[in-house]
Amino acid sequence: MNGIVIAVHRERYEVKTEEQKLYARLKSGVYYNQGTEKFPTVGDRVELQFYPNGDSMITKTLERKSYFSRQDPDVGMGEQVVAANFDYVFLVMSLNQNFNLDRLERYLAQAWQSGGTPVVILTKADLCEDLQEKMMQVEKIAPGVDIHAVSSVTGKGMEEVQAYLKVGKSVVLLGSSGVGKSTLVNVLAGEEVMETGEIRLADDKGKHTTTHRQMIELPQGAIIIDTPGMRELGIWEAQDGMSQAFSEIEELISRCRFSNCSHGNEPGCAVHAALEDGSLDKKRWIRYQKLEKENRMRAARNQLAEKRQQKKNKCLHYKNKYDSIESSNV
Ligand SMILES: Nc1nc2c(ncn2[C@@H]2O[C@H](COP(=O)(O)OP(=O)(O)O)[C@@H](O)[C@H]2O)c(=O)[nH]1
Ligand SMILES: [Mg+2]
Ligand SMILES: [Zn+2]
Known part of the structure; x- marks a missing residue:
């Protein structure tokens, strides 16, 4: 079965x-x-x-066709998968205090890495006075990604988001607490399927409202996955995801004259040229380099941890073998 x-x-x-x-x-x-x-x-x-x-x-x-993982909170346990087989990753960010392009960029790399399709959902549009400007900023760092501005108060953008919620499709929600994920899902569902911030405040027991309902079936037949682990994604490696999230930069790099170009002062550096003529934003380049470095360090760390674990398993294997020889000798 x-x-x-x-x-x-x-x-x-x-x-x-x-x-x-x-x-x-x-x-x-x-x-x-x-x-x-x-x-x-x-x-x-x-x-x-x-x-x-x-x-x-x-x-x-x-x-699995897609999955998200994080480092297992138990030391030495390696990767822990927290959600699987989703179609879309909704990167939810509010248009007021929570608006943070750096974080969105990270989330995008992880979303691409997961195998799902990222969709940026900018919430609380009713509280935003420079929507056009913010949308443009997001477009710049999310090439090739659908971006929707929504408001659960005015209903703005809801029809666009409904389009993803077809029967059999599933969506993972990614975003900080308080950005309006639960409220959004409730508006989309047309009924209260998730607890929202206000209710939690009302019963004043916020810390204990860990719900076991992690997969929510919407009336329209789509499924929403909301796992607590998703909010604290200590990123696993996202090398492939990086390539997609920063595709225009990877494209530039492939055009540098030297394949081992460090993008410093070498002649024929396409990155350098793009920075000069302004077609590549300096800040985005810096963030890319930072994420790249983090990724490399993480990969090295993971490799080390894996080696240690393998060694431990081997010891355990011999110990078990030895124990069984011991007991068979009794
Ligand atoms: N003004 C405004 N407030 C919103 C909107 N969506 C959610 N909120 C408020 O933001 C707070 C957090 O919402 P909640 O859905 O619990 O956030 P979650 O932690 O991401 O699930 C609540 O007080 C909501 O009423 C919106 O579109 N506009
Ligand atoms: Mg919530
Ligand atoms: Zn270069």
Whole structure:
């Protein structure tokens, strides 16, 4: 039987199959011990053995078309996937205090990396006095990406966003707390499907309102994925994502005369020329270099961590072997 993971509790998974919703656990030999199956997350398609009288068993995680990962908060555990198989990544940023192009640029690289299609949603348009100017700034750093300005108060832009929410499509929401993600989803749904900031303030127990509903089905048939982990994406490597987010820069670099050009004072440097004639914004170039460097350092760090983990696994493997020899000698 196949199903989709719609929520992850500690060791229990809520899975939706064609017929029903059920609880399942991971089959131990496949996932733990010497097992190599990838741990499922929200949005994952899984194979399972159905047990009518208790928790079913997940036996396989099917291949993902897109996913987001972060560094596992548990030290040495490596990458943790937090959402899978979505079509769009809504990068939600408000047009007032939260407006920050640097952060959006980072999110864009990660969104491209994930395999989903990024869409920039600028919220609280009703509070913005220089919408044209801000839209232009975003267009500059998000080449090839759809950008929508919306307001949950006036309804501006809602029709444009509805166009993504077709049956069978799924959307991951990415954006800081307070930018209006929940309010937006509620307006799109036409009903209260997510808790918003105001309600949380009203019952004054904001810290405890961790909802287990991580996948929300909208009346129009699309699915919204909102996982707490998404907000603190300590970025994993985003090398491919960088290339797409900064495609115009990568294009320039490919035209430098020397393939190992450092874009300093070498002759024939296309980056240098573009900076000179103003077709490449100096600030964007600086941010690109910064992100590139971060990425390289992260890759090196991850490689090191992976090596350590492999070594640890090896030790564990020998220890287990030794233990089993010991016990068979008894
Ligand atoms: N003026 C204005 N306020 C909004 C809009 N969308 C959300 N808000 C307010 O922003 C606050 C945070 O909204 P919420 O949806 O909970 O943000 P979330 O943390 O991103 O889910 C709430 O007080 C909302 O009423 C909007 O389009 N315009
Ligand atoms: Mg919210
Ligand atoms: Zn160059």
